[in-house]
Amino acid sequence: MMQVLFIGDDWAEDHHDIEIVDDTGRVLARKRVPEGLLGITQLHELIATFLPDPGTEPTPEPQVVVGVETERGAWVASLVAAGYRVYALNPLSAARYRERHSTSGAKSDAADAHLLAEIVRLDRAHHRPVAGDTALAEGVKLAARAHQNLIWERTRHVLRLRSALREFFPAALAAFEQLDEPDTLELLGKAPDPDTAATLSKRAVSAALARANRRNVEQRATEIVTVLRA
Structure with a gap:
């Protein structure tokens, strides 16, 4: 119906x-x-x-x-x-x-x-x-x-991505606020699995955040790296 x-x-x-x-x-x-x-x-x-x-x-x-x-x-x-x-x-x-x-x-x-x-x-x-x-x-x-x-298509893709991450990479959901933001997509492209993400340097995360014009880059990068390495 x-x-x-x-x-x-x-x-x-x-x-x-x-x-x-x-x-x-x-x-x-x-x-x-x-x-x-x-x-x-x-x-x-x-x-x-x-x-x-x-x-x-x-x-x-x-x-x-x-x-x-x-x-x-x-x-x-x-x-x-x-x-x-x-x-x-x-x-x-x-x-x-x-x-x-x-x-x-x-x-x-x-x-x-x-x-x-x-x-x-x-x-x-x-x-x-x-x-x-x-x-x-x-x-x-x-x-x-x-x-x-x-x-609508972007929303569908984000829902699919969220569902996939929930199954095998839940730390990404905790680390990244919005899955369709450019910094999130860049970092997921560089580290699409838990093992690779755990090796991401703070410098790489900071660079992605800076390219996306984020505020409080250093603080946010520290938070992301901490979650991905936990």
């Missing part, structure tokens, strides 16, 4: 408050992401964490349904172009829904994200989906879908 993810997107001038719920209303994730390309990337990454397990039999991608209080702008066009089903919710409708389901009627970004997710989960039949055939949507469709697919 295809999984459906319902997303409430409460937007402001410089950020979006996101909440993801499943078809039972269970909250799966909450996050604030910035406006623009970085925020869209983080949203795709967040959704990608709920993709089917790459180690299991192939299953359909989840259907993603988004509720947001606007139908204009590059952000909404990118969501539509990425294949998400986006509903433009009238702010007055959202306010009436808030009044019916909240004793205080108070407004907050996190609460509004939840509200929008619940509206598209329970009441989307009474709202209008954003059309995907505007000139702006068509213009960004190819780039937006390629961007999304690259993020």
